[in-house]
Amino acid sequence: MRPFTLATATDAREAVRLVAGDPDAAFLAGGTNLVDHLKLGVATPGALVDVTRATSAEITDLEGGGLRVGAAVRNSDLAADRRVRERHPMLVRSLLGGASGQLRNMATVGGNPLQRTRCVYFQDVTTPCNKREPRSGCGARGGYTRYHAVLGASEHCLATHPSDLAVALAALDATVHVLGADGERSLPFTELHRLPGDEPERDTTLAHGELVTAIDLPALPPATRSTYRKVRDRASYAFALVSVAAAVELEDGEGWVREARIALGGVAHVPWRAHRAEAVLRGAEPTEETFLAAAEAELVDARPLDGLDGGNAFKVPLVTRTLVATLRELTQERES
Amino acid sequence: MTDPSTEQLRPVAIGSDLERRDGFPKVTGTARYAYESEAASPAYCRLVQSTVARGRVDSVDTAAAEALDGVLLVRTAFDAESLETDDGELAVLQSREVAFRGQVVGMVVADTAEAALRGADLVEVAYSPAPHDVVLRTGRGDLYAPEKVNPSFETDTSDGDIDEAVATATAVLDRTYTTAMYHNNPLEPHATTAYWDGEALTVWDSTQGVHPTRAVLADLFGLDRERVRVVCPYVGGGFGSKGEPHVHVVLAAMAARAVPGRHVRLAFTRQQMFALAGYRTPTIQRMRLAADQSGRLAGIAIDVVEQTAKVKEFAEQTGVPTRMMYAAPHRSTTHRLAALDVPAPSWMRAPGECPGMFGPEVAMDELAEELGIDPVELRVRNEPEVDPESGLPWSSRNLVACLREGADRFGWADRDPRPGLREEDGWLVGTGVASSVYPVNRMADSTATIRREQGRYVVEIGAADLGTGTWTTLAQIAADALEVDVAEVTMRIGDTAYPIASVAGGSSGMTTWGSAVVNAARAFREKFGPEPPEDAEAQGSTEDNPATERFAMYAFGAQFAQARVNRDTGEVRVPRLLGVFAAGRIINPRTARSQLIGGMTMGLSMALHEQSVLDPRFGHVVNHDLAEYHIATCADVAEIEARWLEEHDPHVNPMGSKGIGEIGIVGTAAAVANAVHHATGVRVRNLPITLDKLLPALAG
Numbered sequence A: 001m002r003p004f005t006l007a008t009a010t011d012a013r014e015a016v017r018l019v020a021g022d023p024d025a026a027f028l029a030g031g032t033n034l035v036d037h038l039k040l041g042v043a044t045p046g047a048l049v050d051v052t053r054a055t056s057a058e059i060t061d062l063e064g065g066g067l068r069v070g071a072a073v074r075n076s077d078l079a080a081d082r083r084v085r086e087r088h089p090m091l092v093r094s095l096l097g098g099a100s101g102q103l104r105n106m107a108t109v110g111g112n113p114l115q116r117t118r119c120v121y122f123q124d125v126t127t128p129c130n131k132r133e134p135r136s137g138c139g140a141r142g143g144y145t146r147y148h149a150v151l152g153a154s155e156h157c158l159a160t161h162p163s164d165l166a167v168a169l170a171a172l173d174a175t176v177h178v179l180g181a182d183g184e185r186s187l188p189f190t191e192l193h194r195l196p197g198d199e200p201e202r203d204t205t206l207a208h209g210e211l212v213t214a215i216d217l218p219a220l221p222p223a224t225r226s227t228y229r230k231v232r233d234r235a236s237y238a239f240a241l242v243s244v245a246a247a248v249e250l251e252d253g254e255g256w257v258r259e260a261r262i263a264l265g266g267v268a269h270v271p272w273r274a275h276r277a278e279a280v281l282r283g284a285e286p287t288e289e290t291f292l293a294a295a296e297a298e299l300v301d302a303r304p305l306d307g308l309d310g311g312n313a314f315k316v317p318l319v320t321r322t323l324v325a326t327l328r329e330l331t332q333e334r335e336s
Numbered sequence B: 001m002t003d004p005s006t007e008q009l010r011p012v013a014i015g016s017d018l019e020r021r022d023g024f025p026k027v028t029g030t031a032r033y034a035y036e037s038e039a040a041s042p043a044y045c046r047l048v049q050s051t052v053a054r055g056r057v058d059s060v061d062t063a064a065a066e067a068l069d070g071v072l073l074v075r076t077a078f079d080a081e082s083l084e085t086d087d088g089e090l091a092v093l094q095s096r097e098v099a100f101r102g103q104v105v106g107m108v109v110a111d112t113a114e115a116a117l118r119g120a121d122l123v124e125v126a127y128s129p130a131p132h133d134v135v136l137r138t139g140r141g142d143l144y145a146p147e148k149v150n151p152s153f154e155t156d157t158s159d160g161d162i163d164e165a166v167a168t169a170t171a172v173l174d175r176t177y178t179t180a181m182y183h184n185n186p187l188e189p190h191a192t193t194a195y196w197d198g199e200a201l202t203v204w205d206s207t208q209g210v211h212p213t214r215a216v217l218a219d220l221f222g223l224d225r226e227r228v229r230v231v232c233p234y235v236g237g238g239f240g241s242k243g244e245p246h247v248h249v250v251l252a253a254m255a256a257r258a259v260p261g262r263h264v265r266l267a268f269t270r271q272q273m274f275a276l277a278g279y280r281t282p283t284i285q286r287m288r289l290a291a292d293q294s295g296r297l298a299g300i301a302i303d304v305v306e307q308t309a310k311v312k313e314f315a316e317q318t319g320v321p322t323r324m325m326y327a328a329p330h331r332s333t334t335h336r337l338a339a340l341d342v343p344a345p346s347w348m349r350a351p352g353e354c355p356g357m358f359g360p361e362v363a364m365d366e367l368a369e370e371l372g373i374d375p376v377e378l379r380v381r382n383e384p385e386v387d388p389e390s391g392l393p394w395s396s397r398n399l400v401a402c403l404r405e406g407a408d409r410f411g412w413a414d415r416d417p418r419p420g421l422r423e424e425d426g427w428l429v430g431t432g433v434a435s436s437v438y439p440v441n442r443m444a445d446s447t448a449t450i451r452r453e454q455g456r457y458v459v460e461i462g463a464a465d466l467g468t469g470t471w472t473t474l475a476q477i478a479a480d481a482l483e484v485d486v487a488e489v490t491m492r493i494g495d496t497a498y499p500i501a502s503v504a505g506g507s508s509g510m511t512t513w514g515s516a517v518v519n520a521a522r523a524f525r526e527k528f529g530p531e532p533p534e535d536a537e538a539q540g541s542t543e544d545n546p547a548t549e550r551f552a553m554y555a556f557g558a559q560f561a562q563a564r565v566n567r568d569t570g571e572v573r574v575p576r577l578l579g580v581f582a583a584g585r586i587i588n589p590r591t592a593r594s595q596l597i598g599g600m601t602m603g604l605s606m607a608l609h610e611q612s613v614l615d616p617r618f619g620h621v622v623n624h625d626l627a628e629y630h631i632a633t634c635a636d637v638a639e640i641e642a643r644w645l646e647e648h649d650p651h652v653n654p655m656g657s658k659g660i661g662e663i664g665i666v667g668t669a670a671a672v673a674n675a676v677h678h679a680t681g682v683r684v685r686n687l688p689i690t691l692d693k694l695l696p697a698l699a700g
């Protein structure tokens, strides 16, 4: 563990100035991921800038039913908000399915999507890892790959993104507001994360010193039903093996599929927006065959990994089964 | 006929559900654990660990660490003090050889924990690595038979002719089962505060035995035992991993000697606990059962392959319960070990019985299915009159009563034995049963003193309370032995300042220490009568129990589980667990229940979650934290119920009690595996039962 300085920024500009101007500095929010990394030697910043007072901790209404969520809103507060509970069951379930009560009380909306992979080799500085130390090799390849990717991996990195909230945000078409040294910008949430390619050390498209200030949740058509299904190795307090965030709108509430938004967790370096599956669903009858075809379309490029205990080949059928089951639940039990 | 040494107490305080005496200080945070023990200006020790699994340390560069502000000392194999030991695990920093990945190769002592940690990062170690070998499998050419299995059982046994029994039986089952590598993860890590006063050493250590730890330290440092004091009033869990000293206490003592006048604190990190605190070996169990049409066993055999470490042998007694559990005239058990470049395995709750009742109890379920016999009934039909192993009668054996009572409470009678038939809300539902067993152990060398102080009865014994309730239960025993109200009894335990006591292990504490307390009380009353003067004092010790020559002594139990398996995802949940035990007299129902459901929870965790993933390329356990090494959470444990039968066993000890700390974990995983099979039709023979093992067989 390397000694570091700690500053508390009281506004966003100051926070950005402190970090953007110092390649050795990092933002600190709830600290539930970053502090672990400091202790493990995975992250070694020389300066930390606490941003929990530099960004908003409020959830405000936008025109047309959308919501703006400040980056400093705690995960538990977002999950408890009445408007969010009414409009976005998917989002609430993703939050409550994550971590533990104590962690959710600390974790922030800005920090959660920016948490880093749980790849055990990434977290162990005595093993090689291209993400932690570029060009040192990938410890996971041929090792413990149960929690690793089946979609979009590169020869340099097989890691998955661990956040549950991020999967829901990807499905919802949320927008991220960012403040950098050059001013503000906003981007679709689905463009926040990136595939590993040959730069696995970069999880996101943010530049150093760019601060997430807020995330906007758009309004969904009122007839949309949404949920988040997380499949994991124990009933609580475990990262997803596979998860599905899905929102479906049927014609007249029971006919063909007008709109479907789907994102998958636990399968890729990014929260995986399932455009191919959505395309199959759109305009189709909500039947078991359609759901299966949607899953298959999404998984044509799936590449399971070898590894200890059979690697992660089970994830491909698991995604299919979980997606089909989730769509069935959203389209067939209309009374509840 | 009962012996004087087991003459029964009249239970008054015994049997009442008194609250824990240590409960208040624990929940209010005033109980001081080893790392928090009082110290004027403590120093902190952090460790440097090997990053190769085998090889030799060529050189170390400690300059940067030594130059760091606050660092007091760096020690490596090049300059550490010499210890007197041939224990390969405890001989820490004694040689430049590296025997496993994560082995301690250096330590840094500093004024603050942060400086010590930074210092440890800065120590540069250069190795000559050598190829390592960490993979356990059955086909290895170097499997060997250890001289004994833990602690001193025969390695192999054979009665009758198992091959003949198998060749001639109507029904034969021949299957291989595996259990995973498991790590004890008590909440409190292994931790020590150490202090030297001249040539006298005091350690506040988190341990299951202050006296055994003292004996080891005295030998290592070449001191008279009287010069070593070990203090441990509270333990934040141990489960066996604190039963024998590990290197933390040795290193803390070495560090403290090198910084005279300072207390040195050392605690393992969670990750270090996966390399330095022992673990349960993975086991491969080949089971053979030979039975007639009615399910009566002619033969039962288990052949166990498991691992040990090159650095120190530990041979888990996995095959032992198969020797005595069921009435099969032809029996055979073997243990073979692979000695690997890994850390030394050690005790974990119910060594032997816990893994060793997985294979056999799933095999019994498979046999029951094959013969179309109810699995409860199959066990009842194989109830032995006497101990098949020794030929001795049982001091008491109520397995059948446990099975019947459990079946009754669980609603077993309505069970349709066919697998894969029941579905509720998208979940396949099934039930399973398995037997439990644990021996009644008694250790040597425990003495209690009873003294009259300010009108109270003070009981002193250097026993340990690793969270089990010893503070309270020993007071109950003392009260009944003295025939006084328990409120008049003051307990003093957890310190070598008190008389010698054995390790808290093998569920032997109540039998061993309780017998010492009873003997002390009887001596006290004999000497001083009902109105003892102030300062009156008497001692009593545990004696051999001659009845062990005449009876086989075990506690038994039956475990019932309901499992639900998600039809779509294969996720497994266990909404209901019921354990019914016959374990002699229960000293305190409150603490007993906690032990039993704690054991059952750990068994559930073993069934569904726990698995240390050893990466053969690196040689260490890579999921070495509590986010990645899954232990059952509250959400995984739904209805869990432990019950016990009234059982009067006059032969075991004066309390009539059998140990209950370990039996709860025995058989649980098999009951769950059997329930999963009943739910799905899928027989999972390799723990843990994770969804990937079920998915291929679930309907699309």
Ligand SMILES: Cc1cc2nc3c(=O)[nH]c(=O)nc-3n(C[C@H](O)[C@H](O)[C@H](O)COP(=O)(O)OP(=O)(O)OC[C@H]3O[C@@H](n4cnc5c(N)ncnc54)[C@H](O)[C@@H]3O)c2cc1C
Binding pocket: A026, A027, A028, A029, A030, A031, A032, A033, A034, A035, A051, A055, A071, A097, A098, A099, A100, A103, A106, A107, A108, A109, A110, A111, A112, A113, A114, A115, A116, A162, A163, A164, A165, A210, A211, A212, A213, A237, A238, A239, A240, B626, B627
């Ligand atoms: C045992 C355990 C289990 C967990 N289980 C789950 C789970 O099941 N599902 C799940 O989703 N999560 C889980 N988590 C992770 C947890 O949710 C995250 O650690 C948390 O959400 C991170 O938020 P934080 O505010 O604490 O971020 P921090 O740890 O403070 O920061 C995380 C990263 O984001 C950066 N950062 C923080 N805020 C900003 C900002 N405003 N702009 C730019 N960069 C920023 C930091 O520099 C850092 O790199 C678990 C964590 C633990 C320890």
Ligand code: SF4
Binding pocket: A117, A119, A120, A121, A122, A128, A129, A130, A131, A132, A137, A138, A139, A140, A141, A156, A157, A158, A159, A200
């Ligand atoms: S998968 Fe990615 S994060 Fe994991 S070891 Fe390989 S490079 Fe590192």
